[in-house]
Amino acid sequence: MSIVNLVAQGALLGGYYALLACGLSLMFGVMRIINLAHGDLAVLGAFLVFVISDYFNISPFLALVAVLPIMAAVGWLMQRGMLERSLRSGMLVPLLATFGLSIAVENLLFEAYGADTRSLAPMIGDLAFDSLEVSNQLSISYLAALIFALAVALLGGLSLFLKHTSLGRAIRATAEDADTAELVGVNSRSVYAIAAAIAVATAGLAGTMLAMRATFDPYSGPMQLIFAFEAVVIGGIGSLWGTLLGGIVLGLAQSIGATFDPRWFLLAGHLTFLAILGGRMFNEWARARGGLRSSLGFWR
Amino acid sequence: MSNPTNFVVERWTRASVASGVAVAIIVVVLAITPLIGGANVVDKLTTLFVYVILAAMWNALAGYAGLVSVGQQAFFGIGAYFAIQLSAHGFPAYPSLIGGAVGAALLAIPISLFMLRLRGGEFSIGMWVLAEALHLLVNQDPLIQGETGTSMISLNAFSHAERLAYNYWLALGSMLVLLGAIFVLLRSPFGASVQAIRDDEEAAAALGVKVLATKRTVFILAAFGCALAGVLWLATSVTFQPKTNFGVQWTAYMILMALVGGLGTFEGPILGALLFFVVQDQFGENGVWYMAGLGSVAILFALFMPRGVWGEIEGRFGIRLLPVGYHLRLPDIFARKPDD
Numbered sequence: 001m002s003i004v005n006l007v008a009q010g011a012l013l014g015g016y017y018a019l020l021a022c023g024l025s026l027m028f029g030v031m032r033i034i035n036l037a038h039g040d041l042a043v044l045g046a047f048l049v050f051v052i053s054d055y056f057n058i059s060p061f062l063a064l065v066a067v068l069p070i071m072a073a074v075g076w077l078m079q080r081g082m083l084e085r086s087l088r089s090g091m092l093v094p095l096l097a098t099f100g101l102s103i104a105v106e107n108l109l110f111e112a113y114g115a116d117t118r119s120l121a122p123m124i125g126d127l128a129f130d131s132l133e134v135s136n137q138l139s140i141s142y143l144a145a146l147i148f149a150l151a152v153a154l155l156g157g158l159s160l161f162l163k164h165t166s167l168g169r170a171i172r173a174t175a176e177d178a179d180t181a182e183l184v185g186v187n188s189r190s191v192y193a194i195a196a197a198i199a200v201a202t203a204g205l206a207g208t209m210l211a212m213r214a215t216f217d218p219y220s221g222p223m224q225l226i227f228a229f230e231a232v233v234i235g236g237i238g239s240l241w242g243t244l245l246g247g248i249v250l251g252l253a254q255s256i257g258a259t260f261d262p263r264w265f266l267l268a269g270h271l272t273f274l275a276i277l278g279g280r281m282f283n284e285w286a287r288a289r290g291g292l293r294s295s296l297g298f299w300r
Numbered sequence: 301m302s303n304p305t306n307f308v309v310e311r312w313t314r315a316s317v318a319s320g321v322a323v324a325i326i327v328v329v330l331a332i333t334p335l336i337g338g339a340n341v342v343d344k345l346t347t348l349f350v351y352v353i354l355a356a357m358w359n360a361l362a363g364y365a366g367l368v369s370v371g372q373q374a375f376f377g378i379g380a381y382f383a384i385q386l387s388a389h390g391f392p393a394y395p396s397l398i399g400g401a402v403g404a405a406l407l408a409i410p411i412s413l414f415m416l417r418l419r420g421g422e423f424s425i426g427m428w429v430l431a432e433a434l435h436l437l438v439n440q441d442p443l444i445q446g447e448t449g450t451s452m453i454s455l456n457a458f459s460h461a462e463r464l465a466y467n468y469w470l471a472l473g474s475m476l477v478l479l480g481a482i483f484v485l486l487r488s489p490f491g492a493s494v495q496a497i498r499d500d501e502e503a504a505a506a507l508g509v510k511v512l513a514t515k516r517t518v519f520i521l522a523a524f525g526c527a528l529a530g531v532l533w534l535a536t537s538v539t540f541q542p543k544t545n546f547g548v549q550w551t552a553y554m555i556l557m558a559l560v561g562g563l564g565t566f567e568g569p570i571l572g573a574l575l576f577f578v579v580q581d582q583f584g585e586n587g588v589w590y591m592a593g594l595g596s597v598a599i600l601f602a603l604f605m606p607r608g609v610w611g612e613i614e615g616r617f618g619i620r621l622l623p624v625g626y627h628l629r630l631p632d633i634f635a636r637k638p639d640d
Contacts, residue, residue, distance in 0.1 A: 034421030036370070085603050091420040093602050095368050096559055100598030103552055107592035222548060226432060229425045237422075263440070270433035274414075277426065281417050 002137040010255035012140070014231075014248030015148030016213065020206040020224055021231035021243045022154055023199030029238050030175040030195040033083060033094045037102040038203055039225030043218065044105055045071050045204025046120070046211035047113060053123055060120045064208050068201050075200025079193045087192070102221065109218035120211040128212065147209045151244060154202060159240045171195055230273040249276075311487070311623060319621035330472055334465040342468045346536060348577045349471035350529045353478055354550065355557035355569035355576075357525035360482050362555075363563035364491070365518040366498030368420070370551050371427025372526045374411075374434050377546035379404035379527025380534040381438050384452055388443060393454040394466060397531040404527030405520055412516045412523075428548070435546035449541035452534060467535045474528045481521060483566060486624035494518060495564075526550075556594055559601050562608030566624045571610050 024038045035041075045067055053063035082101070086093035121128040124143075131141040162168035170191050173181040178188040210216055210224065227250065235246025250269050257268020334342050361367045383400025387393055411430065418426045439446050455463060485491060493514050496504035505511050534540055553576065561572020583590045605612060613619060
């Protein structure tokens, strides 16, 4: 594989990771909750799309239109019924509760649909395999490009929404300081529920894209959570565009690793994540000692 | 007038002295069980001890130090892997097992430098990523043969009955040493510092608690304990399969036992492990529904009974069997009406 193609494929894969990470990042930013069920909710979305388009014999894209509001409702319910009680009791309780939710969701999916590996690829016709031959070295799959475009549109739309609408401003104010936001008339309860609804709907969207570009089964969720988290942390927590960058870095690392040995796909991603964390810590350590140069004693 | 400073700080209660005696008797009975009990009892009790170790270790991390790790399977798996490596290099079986756990504890030192700088949920998933990375690295080792796995052949030097008894004693000994270590640590000033960190890290640091060093001690102890549980599991099953030994389900079990029993209490995780052991024994074969049920139980406990079963008992009846904290018994000044 040529270098140009490698970089292009890695970056396009990064678009999927950014799509996946967007909701995780939003929930963490607004509620300070890391939703350990995020990956399983994405897979739940994929299953819903699969079941609906299979049952009514319609395009998965049409099914997705129906599934997004369902997923939003799931997010809203999750926040109102579960996370709301745990928000004020520190970070331990929400982590435990979402971990329990994750185990419950994946095993219920297994109970309902069995261990079969599924894919939406057979249902989307040519889109599953058609690609644009840019040159004889570089071909770009339409689906991968679509997913990347979706990620950019979602992240862009979300940051415009947060910046320019009154609801967006309410969400940002609540994220900053919920108590003070309450004082100026923001209902933080419903803001949290709306943020959770958006986050889970985007997870469902990402899960559907996973199902179109690859395969999924009831236990695919945890790995998706890890990818999403890696993208968020690599890109810098709290930055939506950083998430896109983080996704691209992760996708590149995995693609480059896999060219050396297919078994290194995942490993290269994990090690890049750990290396970036390590680098960041070293930077902090150096800054606490007056900057990298002075800590190494070169300049002064 | 009663003297307002006339309070009593209790560290042992009468109930706890009695329970101390009871614990001593139980330990003696457990120690001689392989000599008198059947193979089935010995085997099941070994499993129970492994569960108690896992629950107590996760409780030390999350319930006392506030470190919610979703990656403790890293140490459970890597300890077993080190043991396999040692025995492949010619070490006898049981020293290899203990050496494997020590190796995992040593590995936890550099890991702690790294992971303990992450906050809250970042630490949780960071540990998970670490466990995945270690799992994949171990898969690369030709000795392990990828996901196929391998077995610890040196264990076959012992007859089945011998192995059963040795595993049992190793498990019992590990459990007692680890529980003892936690008990002593928590009763020392260390116990107060570590809980201060859990409740408010900045405030604890302001009071002069060495935050990182304290967390690191708990982290390494928990790594060692989880690795011991991992090598014990290897000793009972003989086979090592990366997917099983590095499975996230170990952490799920730990969380569940500690949460149901009572996070942040000494007795709670032991009770939780006992409950889990009974439930696993009764319903474990029902697989998927069973796992879904466990997940739901975790949600319910996290939301409605975050102190767990033992926490509720302790709170309601004031029973402290093995007290690790300080209990302040005040004189009657608060019962008396202020008459001046």
